[in-house]
Amino acid sequence: MSVKAMTAAQVARKVIDNEPLFILDVRNGDAFADWKIEGGNIQYLNIPYFDLLDGVEEVIDQLPKDRDILVVCAKEGSSIMVADMLADEGVETAYLSGGMKAWSEHLEPVKVGDLKDGGELYQFVRIGKGCLSYMAISGGEAAVIDATRMTDVFLNFAQEKGAAIKHVFDSHLHADHISGGRQIAQATGATYYLPPADAEEVVFDYTPLEGGFDAAFGSSKVEALYSPGHTIGSTSFIVDDQYLMTGDILFIDSIGRPDLAGLAEDWVGDLRESLYSRYQALANELVVLPAHFMIMEELNEDGSVAKKLGDLFKENHGLNIEDEQEFRDMVTKNLPPQPNAYQDIRKTNMGKITPEEEMQREMEIGPNRCAVR
Template sequence: MTVKAMLAKEVTEKVLNKENLFIFDVRNVSDFEDWKIEGENFEYLNVPYFELIDGIDEVRANIPQDKEILVVCAKEGSSMMVAEMLSEAGYDVSYLKGGMKSWSEYLYQTKVYEDENISVHQFIRVGKGCLSYMVVSNGEALIVDPSRFVEEYKEAAAELGAKITHIVDSHLHADHISGGKILAEQTGANYYLMKSEGAVFDFEPLEDHDKIEFNQVKLEVLAVKTPGHTPGSVSFFVNDTLLFSGDTIFVSGLGRPDLGNKVREWANDLYDTVYTKVSDIADDVFVLPGHYADFDEEMNEDGYIGDTLGNIRERNEKMFNATRDAFLDNVEKSASSVKPPNFEEIVGINRGVETADKEKMQELEIGPNRCAVHHAD
């Protein structure tokens, strides 16, 4: 019997529309508890596939007859087989095409800002919590923190009649593989990165560019540098209105500074960034971060991830109104949390000292992002 396949795009639409969905996740318990598809009105049942090989009879009492059901596994094979069992038993059921790998890779595009000079588009990697951006002005496009799915940006730029001419990475990413280098190679765009991040390939060092200007875009490298999450982290101020904050400031917290095993030292940098550089920025500036922690919680009423700096300051008052010692203690406490999976290998690839094929990249990126000091609690 052939069962329906649901695309990651369709699941994302259900998340955005706050629809009801019953997710039957047949991965191992530890994988499910570590990372699952999040939806405000989603319900869950997790039973590992190996417990269902002989049939679904023992779990049928836990599966509703009157709800739409989506079966999920890592790559799709196991979920397809379980979905067939459920379909034969009369359930309204689909399986996630491509499994959690496809969920990890889907990019949802939405417009976040437009005036007479520029339009700004956010690419939400819903299953991973990563955000990237495209700024378009007069037929040229700038890409901020691109993922490795470079065709998405090329197609989006083409649809808007723009040529990608500038690419910036706010830092050397630890939880996903950057598409900056390959996108620059394919488009001929200038690629900017901090030299202090240690990349071994050719790029334009941001140390040499306090501003990047083209057409009606003035991209200011904020106060030159905003270290903390990594030593070379930067934020980008666009037309004195929008702040692309990378992993320095999130809607719900600050970037964690412990991925280099120098927690206290990097937390000091983060404190200086917050209290000497970010403190000079007006409350009405709109922050567009590089990651988010909770899709439902952090998506605003306009349908994208971002907020004014004033609201972020108020929400994270403990971090924006703390003594240095209290700030450092709070960050150290948060640093005991689990680090992004495979982050050292991912950093090596982004630095250009390691290589990986597509399958290896998929394996390395599986799992949630863990780059924030959430809510500074």
């Protein structure tokens, strides 16, 4: 019996294709309850590895014979141990190479559409954490929006496409993940834009991103639309009058939370105005591309996360609360727990602290939790 490694990319494919999978998660119960590999056709068993050190016999009865079994832990060491023990008992399994850390860092590029004159728009789905980044390419030039810290993925992708990255945007100062925007701009000589209202404490140079601003790349352009509410600087982007990147203001099945910078009461009015006035004035045909997804149901069949604005006005609960007080209560009371280490993540994105890579990984453990439903 052999123990095989399964990569995060292979697991991501299975999730997107809705293939059956059985996950034996050997992390401790709290870690499993907080955050796990999600998918429509996944069955789970959570038994911590330290309860299996005396033997795996008791687990074998609980494992299916008709679907692939994947053993998962935080980094991979314990899952290899358990997979080896199972192999000794004649049970074939695979382990997740790199564990949940690799799962958290995997980016799946998905094409979401064509731009004029042969341009293309790609969404980078960080499937384990629910972060979405974008690269729009036209005429050998590219614009990157809300890049994560896995900067090599973006740099290599642009190179493969023969595109020079010209513009790098962050829709707001992120609190759930560490931005790769500044590093990508440094590596390519691109301009790095941040909304100035979010950047008061930032310690590096950036180009202020104001509403109404636009930037050209190839035959296409990105326009900035000021849309505060998740943060006071939150800015949306419109690409070629076709696509609307909503940042953390509007998601497919939820809306942004206004509290991650500590000012829920102050910003709820801004959030209401952005969603119910500013977005309402836009064309229904725009395809909404958010900066996050929260649940796998938000993924389309091809793995992309995108829906027309007109459909969201019909279907998204957060866009259909007529009573202003009810809206106010929803987004300021009963908020979900805040993302792991969100204060330190904000400081990192301001350039105030520069944790080592291993530390950055630890800070980003867990789901993104940027929405209220």
